Amino acid sequence: MITIISYVTGGLAATLLVLMAAIIMLNTVSGRRIATAKFLRSKMLPVLQEYLAGNAGEAAVIQELAQDREIALECLVETSHSLPSPARSRLHYFFDYFRFTQTLMEEAGNKRWSVCARAITQLGFTGNRECIPLLLQALYDEMLDVRLAAARALAQLGAGEAVEPILRSLALPGNLPQQSTAEILYEMGQVAVAHLLVFMRKYHRMEDATALAIAVRALGLLKADNAAPEIITLLSHPNAEVRLNSARTLGHIGSPIVIKPLLHRLQDPVWEVRSITVKALGYLGYPVAIPAIHKALEDTAWWVRYNAAEALFRLGETGISLLKHAMVVHPDRFARDISRQILEEHRAIAA
Amino acid sequence: MIIHYLIYAIFIYYIALHGLYLMLIIIGATQLRRHSQGISYGEFRRIADSPLTLPITVIIPAYNEEVMIVNTVLNALNLRYPQHEVIVVNDGSADNTLQTLIEHFGLRRVDKVGQRSIPTKEILGVFESSRFPNLVVVDKENGRRADAINAAVLYSRYPLLCIIDADCVVEEDGLLHMARPFLRDAQVVAAGGVVRPSNGLIVDKGRIVSVKLPKSMLALNQEVEYARSFHWARIGLSKLNSMLCISGAFMLIKKDVFVAVGGSWSESITDDIEFTIRLNRYVYDRDQPRRQKIAYVPDAVCYTEVPDTIRQYASQRNRWQRGTFQALLRSIGMMLNPRYGLTGLFGMPFFMIFEALSAVIETGGYVLVVVALIMGIATAGEVVLFFLLAFVLGTLLSLAAVLLKETTRLRTANRSELWRLLFAVLTDNLFFHQLHLLIRFAGTFDYFVRRRIDLGAVMVRTGSKPKEA
Numbered sequence: 001m002i003t004i005i006s007y008v009t010g011g012l013a014a015t016l017l018v019l020m021a022a023i024i025m026l027n028t029v030s031g032r033r034i035a036t037a038k039f040l041r042s043k044m045l046p047v048l049q050e051y052l053a054g055n056a057g058e059a060a061v062i063q064e065l066a067q068d069r070e071i072a073l074e075c076l077v078e079t080s081h082s083l084p085s086p087a088r089s090r091l092h093y094f095f096d097y098f099r100f101t102q103t104l105m106e107e108a109g110n111k112r113w114s115v116c117a118r119a120i121t122q123l124g125f126t127g128n129r130e131c132i133p134l135l136l137q138a139l140y141d142e143m144l145d146v147r148l149a150a151a152r153a154l155a156q157l158g159a160g161e162a163v164e165p166i167l168r169s170l171a172l173p174g175n176l177p178q179q180s181t182a183e184i185l186y187e188m189g190q191v192a193v194a195h196l197l198v199f200m201r202k203y204h205r206m207e208d209a210t211a212l213a214i215a216v217r218a219l220g221l222l223k224a225d226n227a228a229p230e231i232i233t234l235l236s237h238p239n240a241e242v243r244l245n246s247a248r249t250l251g252h253i254g255s256p257i258v259i260k261p262l263l264h265r266l267q268d269p270v271w272e273v274r275s276i277t278v279k280a281l282g283y284l285g286y287p288v289a290i291p292a293i294h295k296a297l298e299d300t301a302w303w304v305r306y307n308a309a310e311a312l313f314r315l316g317e318t319g320i321s322l323l324k325h326a327m328v329v330h331p332d333r334f335a336r337d338i339s340r341q342i343l344e345e346h347r348a349i350a351a
Numbered sequence: 352m353i354i355h356y357l358i359y360a361i362f363i364y365y366i367a368l369h370g371l372y373l374m375l376i377i378i379g380a381t382q383l384r385r386h387s388q389g390i391s392y393g394e395f396r397r398i399a400d401s402p403l404t405l406p407i408t409v410i411i412p413a414y415n416e417e418v419m420i421v422n423t424v425l426n427a428l429n430l431r432y433p434q435h436e437v438i439v440v441n442d443g444s445a446d447n448t449l450q451t452l453i454e455h456f457g458l459r460r461v462d463k464v465g466q467r468s469i470p471t472k473e474i475l476g477v478f479e480s481s482r483f484p485n486l487v488v489v490d491k492e493n494g495r496r497a498d499a500i501n502a503a504v505l506y507s508r509y510p511l512l513c514i515i516d517a518d519c520v521v522e523e524d525g526l527l528h529m530a531r532p533f534l535r536d537a538q539v540v541a542a543g544g545v546v547r548p549s550n551g552l553i554v555d556k557g558r559i560v561s562v563k564l565p566k567s568m569l570a571l572n573q574e575v576e577y578a579r580s581f582h583w584a585r586i587g588l589s590k591l592n593s594m595l596c597i598s599g600a601f602m603l604i605k606k607d608v609f610v611a612v613g614g615s616w617s618e619s620i621t622d623d624i625e626f627t628i629r630l631n632r633y634v635y636d637r638d639q640p641r642r643q644k645i646a647y648v649p650d651a652v653c654y655t656e657v658p659d660t661i662r663q664y665a666s667q668r669n670r671w672q673r674g675t676f677q678a679l680l681r682s683i684g685m686m687l688n689p690r691y692g693l694t695g696l697f698g699m700p701f702f703m704i705f706e707a708l709s710a711v712i713e714t715g716g717y718v719l720v721v722v723a724l725i726m727g728i729a730t731a732g733e734v735v736l737f738f739l740l741a742f743v744l745g746t747l748l749s750l751a752a753v754l755l756k757e758t759t760r761l762r763t764a765n766r767s768e769l770w771r772l773l774f775a776v777l778t779d780n781l782f783f784h785q786l787h788l789l790i791r792f793a794g795t796f797d798y799f800v801r802r803r804i805d806l807g808a809v810m811v812r813t814g815s816k817p818k819e820a
Binding site: 002005006008009012013015016019020022023024026027028030031077081114117118121122144145148149177179180182183306340341344345347 | 388389391392393396397401403404461462463479481484508534535733736739740743744746747750751753754757758762763766769773
């Protein structure tokens with residue numbers, strides 16, 4: 001027994017030494033790799049900026065980027081990412097010159113999802129529409145990250161036909177998929193609006209309404225005025241998430257025709273919907289909504305009261321006078337408290 | 352004869368302990384790799400730029416923190432996040448914590464209304480700043496840290512609560528990293544991040560200027576200990592639904608879940624351990640109508656001051672040991688209870704046997720070996736072999752943590768720091784581990800025999816770390 005333990009201890013001690021050597025080696029190698037990457041990036045990123053500013057030619061950029069393909073691709077993607085979408089096209093030439101699209105399309109078929117997701121993400125910056133079929137296919141990958149990357153790339157390429165597949169593949173519970181999907185569609189820009197409207201008309205009665213809720217939210221982000229009449233009908237949808245997003249979107253769109261339907265939503269049984277509705281009414285800023293917002297000061301939910309008081313404050317002098325009045329004489333204690341709080345927060349009264 | 356059996360039992364305990372640790376290292380390494388590969392390009396920037404990201408309330412309970420509080424609050428206010436507020440609770444400090452805050456941030460008293468009622472000690476006043484609209488300071492009668500956290504929740508507006516210590520410095524992107532699992536997965540209700548000693552940190556007006564290793568040997572050894580705890584133990588335990596301690600120094604939780612669990616327990620000795628165990632009970636209860644998860648975020652980093660005198664170290668670890676027993680015994684119904692799945696069947700027994708009781712068992716092992724030597728049951732060579740095995744096994748675990756750390760962005764920046772860290776790994780099992788065992792043994796004695804439930808000596812902040820550059 002003791003002999004066995006001695007051998008085990010000896011073996012473990014040897015492992016310990018090997019592990020120490022491995023740590024030192026790893027630290028050295030990664031230290032060098034980081035230093036090299038830092039050096040090359042310090043050369044490539046400025047020359048790309050110079051090119052965008054018109055102070056350097058294509059040849060100068062190619063000369064720098066040719067030093068290391070991997071870092072060149074990273075720098076191109078990073079620079080593209082920092083630019084607004086229309087300006088990114090100026091860098092597409094270099095993606096083509098170094099044949100990055102082909103390389104990335106091959107990598108997108110890799111069995112390792114992380115490699116695949118990274119390649120797909122980068123494809124979005126190449127501006128090459130040849131990869132759209134591949135990206136549409138990737139929307140059905142089993143990994144959410146791959147699907148999100150594909151959706152983002154499609155949005156960057158302005159592929160309007162991808163709107164419905166994107167909504168179908170990413171309509172999942174969880175904030176990030178929903179938030180990301182709405183933002184991806186927003187990034188796609190006005191090209192997405194028509195497709196979103198078609199989707200909304202087609203599926204406005206669907207039971208699993210997550211995709212519908214996202215579509216409504218994206219229309220709000222895109223400030224699609226022409227969608228208002230149809231979104232108004234969704235204010236009475238059986239799904240609370242759809243009602244909530246509809247109220248929020250109508251607040252973003254800002255047309256006077258939405259006031260009356262929104263006022264009705266203040267009676268919604270779900271407090272989150274009431275809260276967003278009162279907030280939307282505050283953003284819209286039409287005095288006709290003041291009595292209803294004032295009434296919401298005595299809502300049972302704190303957030304509704306808070307947003308009602310904020311909305312009144314936002315409405316200007318009339319709203320502020322009402323808050324000052326409510327702070328003193330409102331029969332509801334909670335309405336008095338919240339009115340005082342908002343006035344104090346905005347320093348409209350002395351603390 | 353009995354001694355023989357006891358020695359065998361302790362030997363089996365060692366083998367089981369290290370076998371489980373090896374399993375956790377493997378799981379931890381896999382999870383760490385998965386996590387870093389899962390971060391897509393520009394993901395944190397998108398979260399930071401998005402108006403749809405869930406807003407966060409950062410809660411800082413403070414008791415006698417006049418030396419550190421300004422830096423901590425500035426750090427919290429400077430965090431990169433689309434929408435967050437900072438609530439500092441002055442928990443009846445005997446020093447000038449409140450006055451320091453009032454003067455530095457230009458606070459004025461307001462008549463603020465809370466939204467929920469978790470019972471707390473009396474609130475004496477609420478203050479806001481005209482210069483920092485997202486800063487709220489709550490002044491209250493002294494309770495414990497848990498009571499201060501509960502008071503902050505009354506005034507929080509946002510759906511996520513991030514609880515940090517009053518001496519903590521969070522990395523600028525820390526909140527973005529912590530929020531990511533909540534955004535990706537609706538089932539995630541709480542998350543813990545990485546905590547590292549701040550004793551070598553240089554901070555300027557709440558911003559981290561440079562990260563170095565602590566200078567004192569005691570603090571350096573705690574760096575190794577924290578690396579073990581955060582680079583494989585927690586990430587592995589989290590995968591097994593058995594992370595029964597989210598450090599109170601850096602925790603993010605959904606407010607509705609915090610309230611549903613009943614808030615922090617103000618009588619707890621270590622509120623974070625007690626709360627995490629209760630949270631696990633709530634989250635992994637099979638009777639829960641919806642599936643929920645607790646996540647561990649290996650790249651969200653916060654720095655906290657660790658004791659660098661033996662006296663303060665002993666006081667802190669004694670309290671942690673007492674707090675662990677108090678928390679475990681309070682939720683003893685979870686132990687080996689299949690209703691709580693892996694948490695009940697693995698996490699609770701693991702935490703009891705290999706964490707809480709390890710001080711007693713390991714100390715017993717050392718004593719037994721000496722007794723066996725005196726009684727002639729074991730030879731000097733066998734005793735040396737026993738200590739050598741214990742040393743090698745312990746050092747291997749620490750090295751595994753350093754190796755995992757080196758594969759992340761938290762790697763040691765220069766060679767001399769790496770040598771110092773490796774030196775600390777080697778010395779850890781020669782003196783500090785044994786010292787730690789003795790302190791925890793005393794903590795066990797204090798809890799069960801002396802019935803101590805006090806918080807021990809308050810840690811004296813030196814103010815030199817983190818410091819103004």
